[in-house]
Amino acid sequence: MAYNIAAVTARKIFSSNSSKFAQSCYVITRGSSSDGPQEPKKELINHSRVRGIDILRNPKLNKGTAFTLKERQLMGIHGLVPPTVRSVEEQTIRVLTNFSKRSSDLDRFIYLMALQDRNEKLFYKVLCENVEEMMPIVYTPTVGQACQQYGVVFRRPRGLFISIKDKGHIYEILCNWPERNVKAIVVTDGERILGLGDLGAYGMGIPVGKLSLYTALGGIHPAKCLPILLDVGTNNEKLHEDPLYIGHCEPRVTGQEYDDFIDEFMQAVAKRYGYSCLVQFEDFGNHNAFRFLEKYRDVYCTFNDDIQGTAAVAAAGVFASLRITKTKLTDNKFLFQGAGEANIGIAELLTLAMIEEGATEQEARSKIWMVDSRGLITKGRPSGGISGHKKEFAKDYKHMDNLEEIVEDLKPSVLIGAAAIAGAFTEKVILSMAAHNERPVIFALSNPTSKAECSAEEAYTLTEGRCVFASGSPFPACTVNGKTFYPGQGNNAYIFPGVALGVITCGVRHIEDKIFLHAAQCLSKLVTDENLAEGRLYPPLNQIQEVSLKIATELAEFVYRTGAASAYPEPKDKEAYIRSFLYDTNYEQFVPDTWEWPETK
């Protein structure tokens, strides 16, 4: 009983002296949204206004059974949680037990999303400590399945849904978002979700998943991250018939009306969060992705992850592969299956890298061959369709449209697939690569796993363990002739968290392509000889947080050297500076250590 009396007394003290308690609760945040010096500072969380059951219902504050007795009593939640006080380690065991007991990956996805909605710190702690097991759930491949069934999976809204009907009011909708100091937005219109096509408003799973990785892999505070779905309708007939569909059941708005909508969105973001707010375009249709990148890159702080992030991760894999094949970049012949956002992005970045290596642009482009839905991209081919970026890679060559024949004819040393055509790397294609190369390089980058060009096992088995392999979605280790290979995950998740962290902390306004080249070079240097010996073209996933930090640090060195940073004064120790911004997954203390129970006489 004594503690009840103390609690009443304490509650009085708490409410009359709230600022004293609040002062003990800090989070590290970046400075204001202004463009001035961006020293990290300790910011007060005003917990004092939230009390009682509202604390447990607030995922940012809730610690569940980890609240101490003092906290429970002072904050008016005593009795609202079971009496046992659990450590975060014990809570983690409970989460992992529940996670492993779920019968399917989709159930695991739902379980983790519920945890995120309930206790944000615990969600990120568990995700950060179990990246290898949980990234395939919150990200590809399971997030793809979740998007396809979003109507069923949907529990609570997360992120902002802005519809074409809201045209003229986008700024007001942004103002409804409770966080004022947003630094990073991932936005999609759902037209090309992974390799699954147009999923309309169901595509929201992607910005949510990507931003979970901003925090888990890049250490960016979740309050600084905003997922956005722009609902302009969908051309997916199945969704029009889906009674659970959460978006507009109308065909996509296109043309000027669509462009004006996106323009208004970008202007509203800048007005609400400043021009330094990072906007990552994700999974837009091909015909819009390139246009918007060109249109906005010099005006806003923006990049397209499918074009530029993917380019960097694939180029890093290629750079690492050179240490196995003992070749220079320009010694290779690259064949790309697919000539869309991902592959054009990769081809352009490799061109830039070859030019840095001393090649002329023409020489560099001559090494790169591309195949699209109409076959090999050759000048004046009868099937036509060579527009935009594809033109740069069109060759004076006979026309062919069968990948098996093309590989046999061209004998590429590197084969990269990103066309979402499952199984495109047939047995014949892989055998042909094996016949013409001692160490064939084969990247099956399409996501999710169901769209992969081939499996890791197929690639390693058919090449008798000689291939250098990476895939967009994870494949398990596989053993061939007694040797175990750990296939690398050539996914932009190795790039965008680190790039975003560097951009945000250094106040970069415009993200030039060289930033992605530096990110790729940095990533490939982090691959050890031991990694390569195991078949890994990337550092293991359990090191990915350190990888993001190194990429951000490398980027910081670059942007300060080139004058692209706006956060001044320039930090001497860039890594320490960036480290000081990282989100802390440990629980905050709501009651200062020094606090003593008051006298109750």
Ligand SMILES: NC(=O)C1=CN([C@@H]2O[C@H](COP(=O)(O)OP(=O)(O)OC[C@H]3O[C@@H](n4cnc5c(N)ncnc54)[C@H](OP(=O)(O)O)[C@@H]3O)[C@@H](O)[C@H]2O)C=CC1
């Ligand atoms: N691993 C990673 O990090 C990433 C992987 N991806 C994956 O890459 C895939 C493609 O994405 P993205 O490039 O953005 O998509 P796009 O729609 O921009 O491009 C798809 C390309 O594939 C081509 N294509 C379609 N059918 C065939 C065919 N039968 N044979 C050859 N080429 C064909 C299209 O040809 P045409 O131009 O003629 O229409 C187009 O060039 C997706 O599965 C996506 O998930 C994407 C980003 C990152």
Ligand SMILES: CC(=O)C(=O)O
């Ligand atoms: C990984 C990714 O961005 C994609 O598949 O679209």
Ligand SMILES: [Mg+2]
């Ligand atoms: Mg994508």
